[in-house]
Amino acid sequence: MGRRQGPNTPGIAFVTGAARGLGNAVAVSFAKEGAKAVVIVDINDEETMELGKAAVEAHGAECLAIRADVTQEAEVASAVSEAVAKFGRIDYAANFAGIVGPPDSIVNLDVAKWRKTLEVNATGVMLCTKYEMIQMMKQDSLAVEDGRPPQRGAIVNCASVNSLLTMPGTGPYTASKHACYGITKTAALEGRSHGIRVNAVSPGFLLTKMAEESLMKDDVVDSRGMAMWQYFVSRQGRSASFDEIGDVVALMCTPKMSLVVGQNLFIDG
Ligand SMILES: NC(=O)c1ccc[n+]([C@@H]2O[C@H](COP(=O)([O-])OP(=O)(O)OC[C@H]3O[C@@H](n4cnc5c(N)ncnc54)[C@H](O)[C@@H]3O)[C@@H](O)[C@H]2O)c1
Incomplete structure (x- = not known):
């Protein structure tokens, strides 16, 4: 009989930005892959946090929501x-x-919007990586697996295709996602001797609330926004579902990925 x-x-x-969108899909994928707790x-509103928590619990994992x-x-x-006080450790x-x-x-x-973008997408990733690594x-x-080095923890940072590519009108976002990958590569080198693997993923185009907001003009996705979205989707080949990102992130955290370190995996079809 096979093993x-x-x-x-x-x-x-432990997943940030997990009340909705791709972060929530990642949290759900961890639950589906057997996580004891997620x-x-x-910082989203209470109702969105509750919905995000319920989506995880529906897959049999205990869930703690922290604002x-x-x-x-x-x-x-x-x-x-x-x-850590509640569950003892953070594995992923x-x-x-x-x-x-x-x-x-x-x-x-x-400049205020530039600073805000860098603050969330770069400083936020740096601070989370810092405290996750300290714990791990x-x-x-x-x-x-037999003969493999220890895995004290695995971290996956969310970059974007803008961590390598760019297009006009995306200066702050593109800079912040290049920074995200830079943080990931450095953390990967600093973490590996401690048995901590750090990688990034770069999703393509997914119609999350964030993406919708980027297509809006005067609070509606008008024909210009829809045309832009269709162009993005045509470059990607097809539209994608959120769980196609979540599942990859959970798999990247398994110790079976033991030699995968400092990568930036494009998940863009
Ligand atoms: N949607 C896409 O096409 C796409 C493509 C590539 C990368 N990404 C990346 O995926 C990640 C998730 O984005 P999404 O598309 O699911 O958007 P989203 O807006 O649906 O989700 C982002 C979540 O992050 C939370 N958040 C924002 N600022 C925060 C802060 N300061 N502290 C704590 N939480 C905060 C929001 O409340 C929200 O719940 C982002 O890093 C985004 O850049 C998205």
Whole structure:
């Protein structure tokens, strides 16, 4: 008889930006892959947080929802502490909190919006990676395949195709996602001797609330916005579902991915 396939992610997952959208899909995928518990971290409203939590619980995992702003160091540190106080450890972390940034060209740059985009998408990822790694360095390893090195934790940061590519009118977002990949590569080198794997994923185009907002003019997705979306989807080949991102992130966290470190996996069809 062949060896029984166990759950792929039986430990504790910690996911930011997980009240809705891609972060929530990641949290649900961890639950589907057997996570004992999933911690969702977000600043979204109470109703969205509750919906996000219920989606995880529907797949049999315990879920703790924590309200925390990833740009605030004390809130990130406290979210990690609260998760560890309740579940003892963090085996998998996915940093998905993000904002789209202003659609303006560089000559029309609003410096406050630039700073805000960098604050959430770069500083937020840096702070979350920092406190997740501090926790993971203190833990014993998960069970790994015979002969493989320990895995004290795995972190996946959400970049974007804009971490490598760009288009006009995406200066702040593109810079923030290049930063996200830079943080990931450095964390990967600093983490590997501690048995911590850090990688990034770069989703293509998914019609989340964030994407919808980026297509809006005067609060509606008009024909210009729809045409832009259809162009993005045609470049991707087809539209994609959120779980196609979530499932990849959960799989990247399994110790079966032991030699996958510092990658930026494009998930764009
Ligand atoms: N949708 C796409 O096409 C696409 C493509 C590539 C990358 N991404 C990335 O995916 C990630 C998730 O985005 P989404 O498309 O699901 O958007 P979304 O707006 O549906 O979800 C983002 C979540 O992050 C939360 N968030 C924002 N700022 C936060 C903060 N300071 N602290 C804590 N939580 C905060 C929001 O409340 C929201 O729940 C982002 O990093 C985004 O850049 C999205």
